[in-house]
Amino acid sequence: MLRRCQTRAVPTRRLVLVRHAEAGSAAVDADRPLTASGARRAVAIGAWLADRDLAPDRALVSPALRTVQTWEQAGGVSPVLHPLVADNTAEALLSVVREVPEDVGLLAIIGHNPSVSVLVALLDDGQGDDEARRGCQHGFPTGGVAVLDLHTPFSAVGPGTARLSAFAVPGSD
Template sequence: MRHAKAEQDGPTDFERPLADRGRRDAVEAGSWLSAQGVEPAHALVSAALRTQQTWEAVASGAGWSLAPDLDRGLYAAGPETALDLVRLVPDAVTSLVVIGHNPTVGVLAQVLDDGSGDAAVAASMAGDFPTCAVAVFSYDGAWADLGEGTARLEAFHVGRA
């Protein structure tokens, strides 16, 4: 998932908060995820303020009480580094939510897709990966083995309130 709409300014880019619209959109995305039956066992979230606030709003909308694993490295990570962070998730974790930044999460979603899912869903994700975009994948394997073209794209949604 890409973080929701943030304010243009903050003390630093890392400290930019969500805009009011972003909070509403993230709550809607959480409601949508809950309706899809997504129940994460782990949340890997960039430590930037806007991603933390996105997680809080998504979790609120979904009714989740899971504490996130805040990772400062995910803030500046490129797609390969973000994938490396996911590969470190313990295999006991059966469902994972990742909230990060673009272009990293958009590129990562594209490269993980094995192409076996609904072509219309893949087409909706192609190109732009806007704020509050959520790609839902299924994957049956060890996190350490996750790689290009190894996960099935099940759904794509852009949270908008």
């Protein structure tokens, strides 16, 4: 008698949302650089993504210095600076996601709070990882990373169209 194994389907599209690592101060908010601790955290973000085979096909990054430095330290694909990511609203991030070409399988957005945490809450269908959800609900600290498995093409992403599969603050141990 043959038995069929149940397997979980691997999502065809994923969205990784990263809040920039810890930044210092500057006269102009957009010019705030990473602190030494923030730079170490950014490197840990890159290692965490690599360990989980979460290398993005495209990385959309706020043009603010701290987000650019976070992605540079994390490594990976060349960033695309996108001014809407700096708007720091969930609506702006949602419009950015909906513009992504369908040949992209894994999209990373490196941005700011509150927009990243609000977008996670908006997209989450409530069926994902409970521990990840609790982590996101406790403030989404600098250097936090959320992974969402999408149920739809990027162009159709909206409320409840993703499953939160992971949340971590790499390098916080």
